[in-house]
Amino acid sequence: MALFQRKPELPADLHHRWWAFLDCAQAIEAGRRVLLGTLPTGRVEPAPVGVGVDALRRSLEDVQAWMPTWRLPELEDDWADCVAAVDEADGNLDEVLQVAAETDELEELLDAVGEVVAPLDAFADAERTWRRHWRLPRER
Numbered sequence: 001m002a003l004f005q006r007k008p009e010l011p012a013d014l015h016h017r018w019w020a021f022l023d024c025a026q027a028i029e030a031g032r033r034v035l036l037g038t039l040p041t042g043r044v045e046p047a048p049v050g051v052g053v054d055a056l057r058r059s060l061e062d063v064q065a066w067m068p069t070w071r072l073p074e075l076e077d078d079w080a081d082c083v084a085a086v087d088e089a090d091g092n093l094d095e096v097l098q099v100a101a102e103t104d105e106l107e108e109l110l111d112a113v114g115e116v117v118a119p120l121d122a123f124a125d126a127e128r129t130w131r132r133h134w135r136l137p138r139e140r
Contacts, residue, residue: 031059
C-alpha cells in the first residue's frame, strides 16, 4: 500500500469553476493592495484613503457577481465563508472612510482597515481547500 495517495486531477468540467474562483481571489487581492497602499508609511505621500476604499468596493462588487460561478458541494463551507467575508468587508468600508476623516491616528486607521481586510483571508482558506481536493490545472 502506498504511503501517499495522489490527489485526483480536477475534472475538466470543473476547470471553469477553478478559474472563476481565481478571478475572485485576484480581484480581492488587487482591491486589498490598493487600500493598503493608501496607508501612510515612510516619507511617500500616499493616495487618499477614499481611493483605496473605492477600489476595494469595486472589487467586492465584481466578486459578489462572480461568486455563484465557483460554488461546488465540496467547497460549500468555504464558499459560504467567502460570501460572508465579502459582505463583512463591504459593510466595514464606510468605517474606514469615517476614521480617516476624523483622526490622524495611524493606529485607529489600521484597526479600521484590518476590520475590512482580515475577513477576506477566507479566500486563502478556500484556495487551500481547492488544493487539498484536487491537482489543479496550471493553464486556462
